[in-house]
Amino acid sequence: METEYPVVKTCALRLGNIVLPLALHYPETALYFKRCLVEPEPAVFEAGRPLVSVSSQEFRDWAAAGNAIDAFAEFCLLCQQASQYLFHYQHCLFHAAAVRWRDRAWLIAGGSGTGKSTQTQTLLGFCPDEAAVINGDKPVLECLDDGSVVVHPSPWNGKEGLRGAGAAPLGGIFFLRRGDENSVQAISPRAAAPYALLGVFQDFRSSETIQRAGSVAQHILRSCPSWLLTSRDIPDSTKLLYQTMREVFENGI
Amino acid sequence: MAYKIRPGFVLLNICDAHLLVATRPLWSEFPRVRPLPRLWAACWTLMEKGRTDREVVASFAKLFRKPEDEVDRRFEEMFSTLAQEGYLISSEDDAT
Numbered sequence: 647m648e649t650e651y652p653v654v655k656t657c658a659l660r661l662g663n664i665v666l667p668l669a670l671h672y673p674e675t676a677l678y679f680k681r682c683l684v685e686p687e688p689a690v691f692e693a694g695r696p697l698v699s700v701s702s703q704e705f706r707d708w709a710a711a712g713n714a715i716d717a718f719a720e721f722c723l724l725c726q727q728a729s730q731y732l733f734h735y736q737h738c739l740f741h742a743a744a745v746r747w748r749d750r751a752w753l754i755a756g757g758s759g760t761g762k763s764t765q766t767q768t769l770l771g772f773c774p775d776e777a778a779v780i781n782g783d784k785p786v787l788e789c790l791d792d793g794s795v796v797v798h799p800s801p802w803n804g805k806e807g808l809r810g811a812g813a814a815p816l817g818g819i820f821f822l823r824r825g826d827e828n829s830v831q832a833i834s835p836r837a838a839a840p841y842a843l844l845g846v847f848q849d850f851r852s853s854e855t856i857q858r859a860g861s862v863a864q865h866i867l868r869s870c871p872s873w874l875l876t877s878r879d880i881p882d883s884t885k886l887l888y889q890t891m892r893e894v895f896e897n898g899i
Numbered sequence: 900m901a902y903k904i905r906p907g908f909v910l911l912n913i914c915d916a917h918l919l920v921a922t923r924p925l926w927s928e929f930p931r932v933r934p935l936p937r938l939w940a941a942c943w944t945l946m947e948k949g950r951t952d953r954e955v956v957a958s959f960a961k962l963f964r965k966p967e968d969e970v971d972r973r974f975e976e977m978f979s980t981l982a983q984e985g986y987l988i989s990s991e992d993d994a995t
Contacts, residue, residue, distance in 0.1 A: 835914035840932045843913060843920065850923045850931070853909045860911035860920075867914050 651702045651715075658686030659698075659728070662737045662786040662798040662813075666728055667691050669699035674717035675724070679801050698727045725784065725802045729847045733858045736789040739847040740866070742819070743808065744780040744797045745769060748895055750817030751780055751797035754875075754887070755845045760822045761877060763806045768884040782808025784847055787816070789865040818871045818894060820887055821845075825876035828883040830890050833874050835867035841874075842867050901990040902952045902978050908986065910935070910943050919943065919986065929985065939977050946987075952978055 653669040659682050660666075667690045670676060676683065689695075700723040708723060709715050729739040742755035743766040754762050754769075763782055770777050780797055783804030788796045795816040803809040820830070821841040842863040848855050873890060877883035908929075909920045917940035921929040935943065945955045956974055960967040981987040 836916045839913035839916035840918055840934060843911070843918065844931060850920070850926075852922070856909040856911065856920050856922065860913050860918075864913045 649702065649706060651700075651705050653697075653699065656691065656697070658684050658690050659801075660684045661728060661732060661800055662788040662796070664732060664735045664737055665690050666698045666731055667695065668724070669697040670720065671700065671705070672717040672720050675720040678717070678721040682799075682801050696731075698724065698731050700724060700727060721801075725847070726849055730849070730855065732786065733848070733855070733862070736862075736865075738787050738789075738859070738862045739784045739800060739802065740787045741784055741845050741847050743782050743804075744785040745777050746780050746811040746814045747773065747777040747817075747891060749814055750895075751785075751814040752817050752891055753785075753797070753819040754822055755819055755841065756822035757844075760824060761880070762822060763804060763808060764880055765820075765822060765875075765877070765884050765887065766808060767806075768881050769888060771881075772884065772888050778811035779803075779808040780811045780814065782806055787862075787866060789862060789869075793865070793869055795866055795869045816866070816870045818873065818891070819866070820873050820875040820890075822875045822877060824878070826878055827876060828878050828886055829874075829876045830883075830886040831874045831876075833872050835864075835872065838867055838872040838874075839863065842872075902946075902982055902987040904943065904946045905986055905988050910940060910947065912940070933984075933986070939981070942974070942977065952987075 651671040653671055655670045655673045657668050657676050658665050659668050659679050665684060665686055700720055704723055705715050708719055713719060732738055742753040743762040745752050745766055754765050756762050781799050781803050784800055784802040786798040786800045796813055797816050798813040799809055843859060846859040846862050848859045850856055875887055907922045907925045911918045911920055917935040919933040919935055921931055942955050956967055956971050960970040982989050
């Protein structure tokens with residue numbers, strides 16, 4: 647007989663401007679969300695409104711991959727669920743480190759292991775009084791009707807736990823990759839499209855979610871400049887990043 | 900040779916970039932995103948709507964006002980490349 651995981655607790659989580667109704671299977675999972683928990687309006691838990699929750703099947707798949715089933719597992723799995731929910735409200739989770747500098751949010755995006763956190767921490771060392779981390783791994787991006795994007799904190803801030811600063815309008819995105827040289831190159835929205843699409847955190851399982859991710863990626867790319875940051879070593883590549891941010895701020899694009 | 904598209908891909912246009920995106924079950928076999936030239940994307944769209952490769956060639960021959968065999972020669976590279984990469988299934992492969 648297959649293991650079932652009963653819901654033991656409900657609570658409400660604020661991500662960006664959206665309140666998500668969570669159904670938890672481990673009460674301790676709420677501790678991971680404590681900075682974002684809110685007192686929900688009764689409507690959030692109205693009958694018929696879907697709850698954000700991990701299914702028993704997802705827990706079983708997680709266990710089959712050799713992982714422990716506990717509150718941390720639920721916290722990780724809820725990231726995917728939350729991202730799907732946010733799509734319906736022009737929000738998404740984006741795989742990047744988000745730094746607030748001079749009242750703008752700057753994203754350092756890239757796959758796991760490309761050095762986002764190291765770039766982020768090095769950048770903070772260049773301007774400790776001016777910069778702060780909004781989120782170290784998956785900030786919430788809110789796409790506004792005027793075409794702009796606001797970057798918000800989220801509980802999924804990576805293993806280094808980089809977080810702290812409040813929301814800010816998106817200033818630009820650096821798509822980070824490792825290479826044989828240090829360089830920074832402005833790229834068009836068209837050239838940045840594959841990187842941005844893969845940055846939008848979603849499960850890629852259905853045509854519908856892929857279409858939605860594409861639409862969000864397009865909104866993000868049209869809202870701000872993008873660069874391809876190739877890093878051979880730190881801090882030299884981080885200096886290029888910092889210099890580019892300063893140039894944008896002082897001269898515009 | 901006749902071709903048809905392999906199910907499990909979604910063609911997106913993001914900021915004028917045409918991207919063939921693999922759904923998650925195909926991630927172990929295919930790149931997650933494969934950029935396509937504009938013309939290839941137009942052909943893919945027609946094949947998604949159920950047109951055969953012959954019908955696609957005929958459509959473009961009419962559009963470009965060129966003989967079908969000339970368009971066919973130009974498109975053969977596209978069809979064979981996408982078939983080689985696994986995005987299209989040829990009638991030979993399908994039979995096996």
